[in-house]
Amino acid sequence: KQWYQRRVRGIPDTMLWIVLCICLILTPAPSVGTVKMIKDHHGNEPQNPDPCLLTCAGSTGYGKKNWGTVNYSTKQTYINVDISKCGFVDIPIVTTSLNGAGHHDYVVGMSSPSGMSKTGFWINILHQFSLQQDITKEIAESFSFNVNWIAVGYNC
Numbered sequence: 001k002q003w004y005q006r007r008v009r010g011i012p013d014t015m016l017w018i019v020l021c022i023c024l025i026l027t028p029a030p031s032v033g034t035v036k037m038i039k040d041h042h043g044n045e046p047q048n049p050d051p052c053l054l055t056c057a058g059s060t061g062y063g064k065k066n067w068g069t070v071n072y073s074t075k076q077t078y079i080n081v082d083i084s085k086c087g088f089v090d091i092p093i094v095t096t097s098l099n100g101a102g103h104h105d106y107v108v109g110m111s112s113p114s115g116m117s118k119t120g121f122w123i124n125i126l127h128q129f130s131l132q133q134d135i136t137k138e139i140a141e142s143f144s145f146n147v148n149w150i151a152v153g154y155n156c
Contacts, residue, residue: 035053035055035152036050036053037053037093037152037153037154040090040091040093040153041090041091041092041093041116041153042091046154048089048090048154048156049156051156052089052154052155052156053152053153053154054086054087054088054152054153054154054155055150055151055152056083056085056086056088056092056150056151056152056153057148057149057150057151058081058083058148058149059099059146059147059148059149060079060081060146060147061146062099062100062144062146063144063146064146065141066079066080067079067137067140067141067145068080068137069136069137070124073126075126075127075133075134075135076109076124076125076126076135077124077125077135077136077137077139077140078122078123078124078125079122079123079140079145079147080120080121080122081096081113081120081121081122081123081147081149082119082120083118083119083120083121083149083151084118084119084120086151086153086155087155088118088119088151088153088154088155089118089153089154089155089156090118090153090154091116091117091118091153092118092151092152092153092154093151093152093153094113094116094121094149094150094151095111095149095150095151096110096111096112096113096123096147096148096149097110097111097147097148097149098110098111098123098125098145098146098147098148099144099145099146099147099148100140100143100144100145100146101143101144102143104143104145107125107126107127107128107135107145108125108126108127108128109123109124109125109126110123110125110147112124113149118153123147125140125145
């Protein structure tokens, strides 16, 4: 208490607390931005309340060995993306990109999620010159391909 009294040189405690409270009230909170959904996944105006709007993001993991083989084609591979931890109540709007240690810039399909649901989707990728080149599970894993995603939807 002596240090406190010496620092404020006789200003009453009550006055200091009032000044502190006013400063805290007037200090603006940091902005986190605003997300607004105009149309939902089905192209309709959203029916859910704004406080339930959620932006959720993730990655399948750089270097993870979780690519699969497409049964009907040796020229492409796929990956399942789990978004269930976001807790969406309907299908969200999803944007994806492909990252890797090389050759991911020769791939198509990485921004075309398929099988969309509120818990996940999958991405099929193939080489842009698919008649001459294969994109196999082994190639995707050896170049550490991974899908980064951002989903916007409602959780209530």
